[in-house]
Amino acid sequence: MRLLEFVRRHLPVQRVVICALAGLLIFYHTYTLFDLYYGSGTDLYEGVSGNTRSYFENAQSILRVMIVSSLILVVMNKRFALYGMWAAISALVATHYLAFFLDLPFRFLEGRHPLSYLKGFIIPTMITLLYFSMNSQGSSRKSNSAGEA
Numbered sequence: 237m238r239l240l241e242f243v244r245r246h247l248p249v250q251r252v253v254i255c256a257l258a259g260l261l262i263f264y265h266t267y268t269l270f271d272l273y274y275g276s277g278t279d280l281y282e283g284v285s286g287n288t289r290s291y292f293e294n295a296q297s298i299l300r301v302m303i304v305s306s307l308i309l310v311v312m313n314k315r316f317a318l319y320g321m322w323a324a325i326s327a328l329v330a331t332h333y334l335a336f337f338l339d340l341p342f343r344f345l346e347g348r349h350p351l352s353y354l355k356g357f358i359i360p361t362m363i364t365l366l367y368f369s370m371n372s373q374g375s376s377r378k379s380n381s382a383g384e385a
Contacts, residue, residue: 250366250367250369253362253366254310254367254370255311257359257363258308259311260359261303261304261307261360262304262307265300266304269300269301272293272297273297292335292340295331296328299324299328300328302320302323302327303328305320306320306321306324315367315371318364321363322364325356328356329353329354329356332344332345332356333350333353
């Protein structure tokens, strides 16, 4: 029984889920970057020639690095990292819409509905809600223990 209480107190379920979801996104964006620069040829930007490809590719790569670094800080329980995560993910989704509406010939645009890019907000929303619910429970526990004393 003491072990279960220790685990609940020091490793809440919300924290575990936040780490799992952030880890999933970190893995995905790191793998995408690795595959883009060192990979076996799964080229998301196939079919583009000239500087358009390199500018777009570099912009999205920078955004992916920002997402990974902010997610690492979210796992370390840094509240300001949530803002960085949202800014970077929103900018990445915006670049997808930019490519879609400008009809850039990228392979990742083929056969996709314009609303499909919004699914990039699902996991960050879950991370944010879990983060705030965890912090609100922590602050309510502190106020209850202060009231008892």
